[in-house]
Amino acid sequence: MLDRFQHPAQMIVTGFGGAALLGTALLCLPVATTAAKPVDLLTALFTATSAVCLTGLVIVDTAAHWSVFGEVVIALLVQVGGLGIMTMATLMTVLLSGRLGLRARLFAQAETKALSMADVRRLLRNIVLFSLIVEAVVTVVLTARFAIGYGEPLGRAAYLGAFHAISAFNNAGFALWPDSLVRFVTDPWICVTIAIAVIVGGLGFPVVFEVLRSWRRPGRWSLLTRITLGVSGALLVVSIGIFTVTEWRNPGTLGPLDDSGKLLAGFFTAVMPRSSGFNTIDLAQMHPSSWLATDLLMFVGGGSAGTAGGIKVTTFGLLAFVIWAELRGETSVNIGHRRVAEATLRQAITLATISTVTVAVCTYAMLVLTDHDLDEVLFEVVSAFATVGLSTGMTADATPAGHVLLTVLMFIGRIGPLTVGSALALRERTRRYELPEERVIVG
Template sequence: MSSPLQPTALTWANAVPRFLQWSRDFVDALAATSPARLAIVVFALVIALFTTLLSLPIASASGEYTPLHDALFTATSAVCVTGLTVVSTATHWSFFGQVVIIVGIFMGGLGILTLASVLSLAVSKRLGVRGKLRAQEAMNIQNVGRLGEVGTLLRIVITTSVAIEALLALALAPRFLVLGEPFGRAIWHGVFYAISAFNSAGFTPHSDGLVPYETDLWVLIPLLVGAIIGSLGFPVLMVLIVYRGRVRKWNLHTKLTVVVSAILLVLGTVGWGAMEWNNRATIGGMSLWDKLIHSFFASAMTRSTGFNLVDQNQLEAPTMLLTDALMFAGGGSASTAGGIKVTTIAVMFLAIVAEARGDRDIRAFGRRIPESTMRVAISVVVLGATLVSVATGLLLAISGEPMDRVLFDSISAFATVGLSTGLAAELPPEGKYVLSALMFAGRVGTITLATALSLRQRNQLYHYPEERPIIG
């Protein structure tokens, strides 16, 4: 005689394989029909998971539940590698909560398309042609590896990330140990800063941030190295690993990223330093050497990571405007940095130069840039400006704060930088939801749009008659 529990057991036993099969079919279908949509779904699910974990009592130092708006904001900031905070990372979260944050940063730093490709491999055990094309587009590996090597290259991306973060942690942990921190805490802080720096997150496990280390090169240099390497992006890193100093073998994307990043780094250092040189609230009272360190550090962190050595509220108005521009520019494509990306800026500038010269083609380093790339660049810039404008308008209505503070934090959220005037922590829940949405859109929106447009080319059977409207 059968037990009444047997049907239930059989039902559950059948439900698990069916759910796994449904998951595989769902991922395969989504990857085949809309890779961009799969990327968005993956990122949204990851954020939802980390929001749930951070809401638990075990995640807070007080042992109490964290409000949904604070947990969602922190999870979004971590997974979108932003670094904006509404509660103190050091005092509000327990060790478990900090571990959740750092794991979210690591996963988010891989990028939405890489993460989607890894999910496809994990769930369906294969990528398929469309999935491989998606991963190839995410890593720009056309000149580095063949399509069949995408799975191997994905593993290389993850291995490279772990290796760089491990080296940074090995450089940072001894310094914290020398400064008197217990062994376990020094190791943890080294690991935390290493992952946060390389993934351009800007989270700090110390309640007073980096202020105690503002002249400590043993701490600042590893953070700078991690931030600059992370802001270049995996496509550039893979080319540099394969070809090293043989510049002639670098692809166009690598050349544009390195050159424009270097230009913005130098211009940012000179501009930031010149504007703050006599501001005694920031660097005005420091020595020449310390002023140069602060200027270089600010220029590097403004475009990607968001670590700061001075109070952003004390910056001069021109410096805040320069910071807004650098944050909006961002780092390299498919990198841990945000913004509209340096290659977008390069393409737009080259188009202006070509138009001024009367050239029909947009050229750089002996290569012609397709018109479709120009259209994608314009779309990314317009989308970014629109997102920031809408969010700024909403936050102005919600908070009633001055435009400079609201615009600063809005651009920082969109560009996933993490610098803040402190506005985020002062906002009511609805304001935090707006910034959370902006962080998500900034991390997902422009990359997904660019990928979706570049992978969606259709042949036209006819063309309309050409007619030029008046421009300017």
């Protein structure tokens, strides 16, 4: 029976599922809530799944509904989800035994997207150290700002700083205010710090480590790093322009702010769709065109092997190069001085197709289950699938069936459609022969 769970992808699914169920059990405890009666099972399951899948969608106000114990549980689930269940399990194996076996290396490789197994042990150590260092720096900055700028007691300021540092770096988007970060819309110390943490966490560990290691020699960067940085930078610049221009005179969003406040809010709003659910403006008041732009940005997401969701910027970039190569009539996809493997291209196409179908099917289902318009439903569905957490307010008003659907969607979006598919397969099949080729008319 145990042999049925030897595939690394299956272990990832089991690990994240187990973490979500454990978090649900903890949040169901009376000590986890401020209410007079224990929280219902669906609310606990939704919140735990949202936390461990780094989404940030909520159906109850985090600060008002959960006690300090509940908030700590949520923060720990976010941290565990960010580092990865298999990363945590592998580190425990290293700490307890001092040895890293082949099976543990395979599990860690599947979770961290390491390109070889030789450096998995060192990579996992660097991931944990880097995560803790970034979170510590963000915590110090936020703590100082909350204490000095807003008069919070040092203990409370440190608690707020640590919670939001974990939430930001892991692209979770949980906030301890009912309006997320709207009250800090013109505060660059908070907005810029959180935005930088979101960007760094969303780039992906392989890219961040390569940049830190070879920042003086960008010509030696791998194709993964070049695509990730190039596409991420281009999307950020375009999205800043879109949101700032579209919402500049909107009285419900950027309109009441001064010019510097509008630019800061436009920058922050452009960063968040990469996979973090913080917001400094009322998303429900945004122009429908801004909603559509946010949908597209959320669907693309951030970098591979990081805390961001979506189909990933590498997938988006590869698809763009596939289209360009096809338009030019080239038989292979070349980027720079490298040819992209056909297996990688098939994986990108498959991932994008599965993701598109998943979003379409779930959007249809949510339209049946709710009375909201298509643009609102699509926004929430993409936000859940891409593990972003941005919301127009529809999630809290959804039916229990809608909450169950969003819970499943967050789980699928975090572990990835391909991981789900491979986890369901008991073994890999290798075709030992090739069939005759036949051309099919396309278009």
